[in-house]
Amino acid sequence: MNKKTKAPKAPKAKKTGLFTWLKNAWNDNSITDPLVCKRTLQSIVFKFFGITVILGMCFAILYPILKLFPMILCDVEDLGNPDVVWIPIHYSIVSFKAAIRLVFGNFSTMFLSLLYAAVTAFIQVVICAMAGYTIGRIKIPFKGLVFGLVVFQFVVPPQSLLISQYLNFKNFDILGLFQLFTGDTVDLINNPVTLYMLSILGQGLKQSLFIYIFSSFFQGLPKELEEAALIDGCGFYKTYLKIALPNAVPSIMVVAVLSFIWNYGDTYYTGYFHPDGPYLAMKLNQQFAATNANTVTDAVSKWYDKPAASSFTYDAVKQAAVLIYLIPLLVIYFIVQKRLVENFAASGIVG
């Protein structure tokens, strides 16, 4: 009986506010106790600084996004008005309309680039999981060398290989075979095949990092599972598909999410190897290049009858476009973020 009545009381005592605590402390004279005083003061100071730091950092992180809203929602002619900081005087969605008309059109580009990111992420997961499994699990000759080369690849910036990779794709040939049969080399620049080929052959965007993630995950996987599978008669491929892959879900998710986000935002590979392709990030980059500012401003002032459109308008339209561009990523982020931490913990990079 005693225990039952005591148990619910304990958490209640914790919840008493500062005022009640002061009152109690005043009543039983513990407020004059220097130790109690010091501790309370310490906790108050700690809390104050903790909350300040956390709130401040949250604001600093959100600031680039928060500052977009007043600009975008502001009437185009109000932009640059020193009276308007956070709350616009006249609301309008002209910048959104302009951004959609300029870049997004009927959103087919967005759909296609999402599709591209998804397909590439899928390819990268499959290829990197296979390579990672071999490096982390199978005893093959030259394993250390292969692992070292993966790390080396991660460290070498791909831009330093840009020139010769570009020339390579411009006159693409495998050991002179194409030259032999068709009489000419193949021009693979501006061809989506190039991008998919890079991913399939493990040389896409940050793929060496993904191989590293998978290999260190598979290294940490307990051996017993596979041994049991082998004894039960599973071959190499069946073991991989039935035992290794289902256990690697955290790594798969981490790699898939990162690969998707990075490929959706990639302007390097798409920009150099398939510059005319339907890639949103690249399109934004071209449309809103600083040299293009006047075009954007002129377009807005003509379309929406805003003669006062200025460089501020260009900024507003640009930011509206970024916001629309970010929406799919943010949706995905909010869906996966809860599981992201545990998945990272289990993905094998840590530890």
Place this chain on the structure above:
Amino acid sequence: MSKNAVQKAPKVKKPMKFQTTQKINGYVFLLPWIIGFLLFFLMPMVNTIIYSFNEVGVAEAGGMEMTYRGIQNYIDLFQKELSTANQQFTRVFAEENSNIVMNTPLIVVFSLFSALLVNANYKGRDIVRVIFFLPIVLGISIVTTLVTTTGGDVTGVTAVATEESGFIMRLLTSYSFLPKDVIGFIMGVVADISSIISKAGVQTLLYLAALQGISPSLYEVAKIEGATTYEVFWKVTFPIVGSITLFNFVYTFVDLFLDSSIAQEVYAFAFQKNNIGVGSALSVVYMFDVLAILVVMVLILTKVVKIGE
């Protein structure tokens, strides 16, 4: 019956040794990567080095024409050529390197700090976590470049911010023992906080994952033994996240170098100035620059991590 079986046994094809099949299958799995590595990494790398010692032009037949120039390309790069911003390349490299070497530890320390903040226990932690990991999405370079404004920023706020930092700067200069350069550096970092934040998303996540992997019993022991929070951090937390610190350093460093202006210069040489030889020389210098600094950094860090352990 059993005799038959014994007699038949040699006729059945001898199964391959388990380890041989494993090896073969392993290489089958690795095959795409090996092909890719040879075709799209090793070959371009060798070619880049070859180009860097040659003058590369387009031959009349359509192929490439190379004339050997020795190290003339490298000499030209540092003595004759100017970057797109009209600077000497020695200066470009010096600036980029010092920037990156300074920013890397800052970003790593910042991400450790934010991971510690999100790992602590308080109300509303989940919301704070959502916000703290947003840089994974907001930090991709296309967003950071497009979000910056040319003229129409929230002018009032920035004005207040500069005034405020001026006040803090005055406070620091007059009431602390720090030399002025150090304060200037700190203020520079604070003013540049958004670029640090935008680079720290993945690292924070990694640190948090590592922190959550530390067993609570270790903290309990430390607490019972009478360790202060400070001691707990240096003796328990820090050594355990040491290995991930190394990874984070390398990751941050590589990430920063990817965005460096040198990459744009390579592009300018190849496609605007049409000077493939010097562009390749720049690529080679760039590559070795990255590798050299990285090796030095890793060597120092492994020492530090060992001391921590």
